[in-house]
Amino acid sequence: MALYKQRGSNVWWYEFEFAGKRYRESAKTTSKTVAVNALKARRRQVEEIFNGIKKREMPKTFSVALDEFLAVKKRTAAPSYFEILKRCGIHLRPVFGKTLLFEITAADVMEYKEKRLTPSISPRYVNMDLQVIRAVLRRNGLWEKIRPDFAMYRVDDEFGYELPEDEEPKLLDECARSCSRGLYTVITLALCTGMRKSDQESSLERSVS
Numbered sequence: 001m002a003l004y005k006q007r008g009s010n011v012w013w014y015e016f017e018f019a020g021k022r023y024r025e026s027a028k029t030t031s032k033t034v035a036v037n038a039l040k041a042r043r044r045q046v047e048e049i050f051n052g053i054k055k056r057e058m059p060k061t062f063s064v065a066l067d068e069f070l071a072v073k074k075r076t077a078a079p080s081y082f083e084i085l086k087r088c089g090i091h092l093r094p095v096f097g098k099t100l101l102f103e104i105t106a107a108d109v110m111e112y113k114e115k116r117l118t119p120s121i122s123p124r125y126v127n128m129d130l131q132v133i134r135a136v137l138r139r140n141g142l143w144e145k146i147r148p149d150f151a152m153y154r155v156d157d158e159f160g161y162e163l164p165e166d167e168e169p170k171l172l173d174e175c176a177r178s179c180s181r182g183l184y185t186v187i188t189l190a191l192c193t194g195m196r197k198s199d200q201e202s203s204l205e206r207s208v209s
Helices: 032-050 062-076 079-096 106-116 123-139 165-176 183-193 197-208
Strands: 002-005 012-018 021-026
Touching: 002 032, 012 032, 021 032, 062 079, 062 123, 079 106, 079 123, 106 123, 165 183
Parallel strands: none
Antiparallel strands: 002 012, 012 021
């Protein structure tokens, strides 16, 4: 068994032979102590696999784990929601696709979060991508290690405000002067019944047609 570094790199590699097969792999660390422990652990895994004690589960890339997640959601999620998940995957694959799941850190996710937010992409849409990352990591038992340092964008879900009674006459006066024939009627109905915005828009469309 041996440890070594490749030229120009500070990362340790290990090499050993077992049952006539040579294993040469990166320990993915610059610490010699950690590399020694990684070498011993890997050697033990090979011996256990050879003797039928347990099968080693190969680490997944984010892209593979995302495919598994989407395959499940395709059977359980509504079609419209599944399309949203697929679009999020299109954004995430170029950044995380080839990365092994256990290598993804909270810092990686936060960096993606900051770069993804642009004047044309709102925090709400960035949060959709972050929710997919969280779901994939959680499904593979890796969410807890980054959860303490993970945060969504805060999104303001409040729209408008309650119109005071003394402002209602002013609003109706403006509606009466509007060129829209049905506006006054629709707003009066909305004030009396608590009509939702979507209902108001539908009523206005019918009054214009």
